[in-house]
Amino acid sequence: MNLKIAVLAGDGIGPEVILQAKKALYAISVAYDHEFIFEDALIGAVAIEKTRNPLPEQTLNLCLNTDAVLFGAIGNPKYDNNPEAKVRPEQGLLKLRQELGLFANIRPIRPFKNLLDASPIKREVIENVDFVIYRELTGGSYYGDKVINDEGTFASDICEYSENEINRITHQAFKAAQGRRKKVTLVDKANVLETSRLWRKLVKEIAKQYPDVKLECQYIDNVAMQIITDPKQYDVILTENLFGDILSDEACAIMGSIGLMASTSVGESKALFEPIHGSYPQAKGKNIANPIASILSAAMLLEHFGLQKEARKVYEAVEKAIEYKVVTIDLNPGSRFGTNDVGDFISNVI
Amino acid sequence: MNLKIAVLAGDGIGPEVILQAKKALYAISVAYDHEFIFEDALIGAVAIEKTRNPLPEQTLNLCLNTDAVLFGAIGNPKYDNNPEAKVRPEQGLLKLRQELGLFANIRPIRPFKNLLDASPIKREVIENVDFVIYRELTGGSYYGDKVINDEGTFASDICEYSENEINRITHQAFKAAQGRRKKVTLVDKANVLETSRLWRKLVKEIAKQYPDVKLECQYIDNVAMQIITDPKQYDVILTENLFGDILSDEACAIMGSIGLMASTSVGESKALFEPIHGSYPQAKGKNIANPIASILSAAMLLEHFGLQKEARKVYEAVEKAIEYKVVTIDLNPGSRFGTNDVGDFISNVI
Ligand SMILES: CC(C)[C@H](C(=O)O)[C@@H](O)C(=O)O
Numbered sequence: 001m002n003l004k005i006a007v008l009a010g011d012g013i014g015p016e017v018i019l020q021a022k023k024a025l026y027a028i029s030v031a032y033d034h035e036f037i038f039e040d041a042l043i044g045a046v047a048i049e050k051t052r053n054p055l056p057e058q059t060l061n062l063c064l065n066t067d068a069v070l071f072g073a074i075g076n077p078k079y080d081n082n083p084e085a086k087v088r089p090e091q092g093l094l095k096l097r098q099e100l101g102l103f104a105n106i107r108p109i110r111p112f113k114n115l116l117d118a119s120p121i122k123r124e125v126i127e128n129v130d131f132v133i134y135r136e137l138t139g140g141s142y143y144g145d146k147v148i149n150d151e152g153t154f155a156s157d158i159c160e161y162s163e164n165e166i167n168r169i170t171h172q173a174f175k176a177a178q179g180r181r182k183k184v185t186l187v188d189k190a191n192v193l194e195t196s197r198l199w200r201k202l203v204k205e206i207a208k209q210y211p212d213v214k215l216e217c218q219y220i221d222n223v224a225m226q227i228i229t230d231p232k233q234y235d236v237i238l239t240e241n242l243f244g245d246i247l248s249d250e251a252c253a254i255m256g257s258i259g260l261m262a263s264t265s266v267g268e269s270k271a272l273f274e275p276i277h278g279s280y281p282q283a284k285g286k287n288i289a290n291p292i293a294s295i296l297s298a299a300m301l302l303e304h305f306g307l308q309k310e311a312r313k314v315y316e317a318v319e320k321a322i323e324y325k326v327v328t329i330d331l332n333p334g335s336r337f338g339t340n341d342v343g344d345f346i347s348n349v350i
Numbered sequence: 351m352n353l354k355i356a357v358l359a360g361d362g363i364g365p366e367v368i369l370q371a372k373k374a375l376y377a378i379s380v381a382y383d384h385e386f387i388f389e390d391a392l393i394g395a396v397a398i399e400k401t402r403n404p405l406p407e408q409t410l411n412l413c414l415n416t417d418a419v420l421f422g423a424i425g426n427p428k429y430d431n432n433p434e435a436k437v438r439p440e441q442g443l444l445k446l447r448q449e450l451g452l453f454a455n456i457r458p459i460r461p462f463k464n465l466l467d468a469s470p471i472k473r474e475v476i477e478n479v480d481f482v483i484y485r486e487l488t489g490g491s492y493y494g495d496k497v498i499n500d501e502g503t504f505a506s507d508i509c510e511y512s513e514n515e516i517n518r519i520t521h522q523a524f525k526a527a528q529g530r531r532k533k534v535t536l537v538d539k540a541n542v543l544e545t546s547r548l549w550r551k552l553v554k555e556i557a558k559q560y561p562d563v564k565l566e567c568q569y570i571d572n573v574a575m576q577i578i579t580d581p582k583q584y585d586v587i588l589t590e591n592l593f594g595d596i597l598s599d600e601a602c603a604i605m606g607s608i609g610l611m612a613s614t615s616v617g618e619s620k621a622l623f624e625p626i627h628g629s630y631p632q633a634k635g636k637n638i639a640n641p642i643a644s645i646l647s648a649a650m651l652l653e654h655f656g657l658q659k660e661a662r663k664v665y666e667a668v669e670k671a672i673e674y675k676v677v678t679i680d681l682n683p684g685s686r687f688g689t690n691d692v693g694d695f696i697s698n699v700i
């Protein structure tokens with residue numbers, strides 16, 4: 001297979017972990033006789049520094065003209081600590097999601113057998129946990145109008161949802177559930193929010209088209225607790241943008257490290273793959289960042305293009321690294337292996 | 351001391367658990383020679399059934415004319431499953447918070463020594479955890495304009511915050527931190543939301559007036575994870591309404607059971623005390639609901655009125671119940687003790 005892949009390494013540890021994902025993809029291309037062409041482009045704080053634009057025209061065009069986007073991380077403390085900055089790295093990612101129409105963010109939560117004890121949660125609670133979060137990604141308060149008055153004494157954010165935005169991801173979630181344990185949990189705050197009531201109404205309608213799938217509705221506050229106390233109950237979690245952001249990071253606690261979680265963002269035609277750990281600026285350049293999430297993003301990319309065998313291979317190589325403890329310090333405090341070592345090991349196993 | 355207490359037992363298990371709190375308060379009044387006068391009033395689904403109003407005028411008047419409100423629970427599946435209901439139980443609680451000006455909801459998270467193993471989280475992670483959540487309670491998307499179009503194809507919620515709303519609870523949080531470990535963590539989503547940026551700006555300003563207190567700012571998605579992976583880092587968590595709702599329920603995972611968490615809601619003059627578990631309709635009338643959260647709400651009430659010794663006494667009686675395993679099935683699956691037994695034991699110890 002021939003694939004043209006835009007590589008947006010971004011900020012912080014983005015470049016060093018994405019490099020390992022590229023190595024893994026390269027190893028796969030050799031082993032299975034594919035051709036993957038990588039093209040790098042700027043995004044985020046590094047893009048602002050060079051072009052004053054968190055998503056330069058050139059980057060967007062590249063992404064529109066490639067098969068897939070491999071994304072690193074975004075964000076820089078310089079902007080976080082300056083609430084009044086008008087141009088911000090995150091805008092690059094948000095705009096990219098919108099321009100590529102990536103309305104669904106998919107994050108699987110399935111702890112590694114050999115890492116069950118790395119989680120702060122007890123083994124018996126997380127053993128065999130296997131669920132996937134479908135987070136709406138191009139709507140809600142991320143994209144609604146924002147207001148701040150001139151005196152800086154009042155601000156507002158609006159959360160908006162329309163039928164079409166809710167329906168398209170809901171169908172995806174139900175279809176996913178059909179290939180799994182046939183249960184969808186809609187997470188909302190329907191006892192308070194109007195948008196949640198709209199979600200609940202529309203999702204219940206759509207559920208009728210999937211009689212083999214069971215629908216459950218739970219409140220976000222309750223789920224924030226149950227995802228820790230009883231995670232096995234979940235199969236497919238469906239939710240709006242901000243709730244999905246919160247829950248999918250929270251679910252990292254189950255995995256043992258945020259350095260293990262990858263995600264796919266998809267729309268009608270485009271797809272983007274990213275580790276969910278963010279830019280982790282404190283670790284930048286220290287060769288300590290965990291590359292596994294990026295490498296698993298690469299596996300999700302392969303899967304997305306129907307390369308199941310290849311994806312499996314990457315996944316197994318990651319499992320081997322974990323089994324042999326060729327991992328970074330977040331997973332093994334005394335580890336002598338750095339980002340590069342882990343990446344090399346995995347691509348060698350492939 | 352003479353106290354007039356409005357008792358709003360509400361829905362589901364509300365009445366049965368609040369009864370136990372009243373028993374405990376009665377025991378205290380006898381032991382320490384106070385006079386507590388209880389007056390019951392309707393709220394929530396039961397109020398809708400009897401008066402079509404989730405917060406009848408009479409209830410509001412009573413609350414405005416008493417020293418404190420002891421609150422049970424609110425909510426009924428009948429309304430949850432009907433997204434189009436115009437009158438909803440929760441409106442009663444939301445309106446009450448607003449009318450009484452209860453702008454700060456305070457939830458302490460400190461696991462009981464004898465219950466460390468009841469949590470799904472490992473003992474070493476939660477041992478000695480001791481933090482308190484200051485949740486803004488009368489602003490944000492709970493109270494902003496809500497829109498649903500006639501066709502039911504579009505909805506919106508607006509989240510608004512003004513300087514005054516942010517400042518008053520921020521001062522409370524910093525004052526609380528001064529009496530504790532001197533750290534405030536502001537939780538927001540300043541990389542996306544304008545209201546979060548306003549919070550960050552104003553809270554940083556106010557922090558300057560408390561040079562002995564350290565301020566840290568963290569994103570909600572990150573905190574949703576860290577509250578599980580590294581809860582010891584927190585002392586006072588300060589956040590807006592919806593984020594506070596999510597985090598304080600999530601933090602129940604640390605306590606081992608949501609049946610153990612109480613909260614105080616305060617404003618300039620009024621105060622309301624409530625267990626945070628909600629109406630738990632499946633357990634209603636079965637004598638299995640854990641009354642400890644309600645009894646601890648009563649302890650918070652005593653503390654609020656300066657009755658420290660009395661509050662301590664209640665707290666110790668609860669600890670004794672836990673130590674002797676006189677607890678409901680949520681804390682001890684094989685337990686033969688019901689709601690009433692636990693309540694009786696605790697008030698007898700007092
Ligand atoms: C960086 C930030 C804007 C982003 C989000 O909130 O969507 C991140 O947390 C994520 O989940 O991908």
Ligand SMILES: CC(C)[C@H](C(=O)O)[C@@H](O)C(=O)O
Binds near residue numbers: 424425440595626
């Ligand atoms: C019942 C509901 C409206 C309420 C809230 O969201 O505030 C509850 O979850 C709480 O936290 O007290």
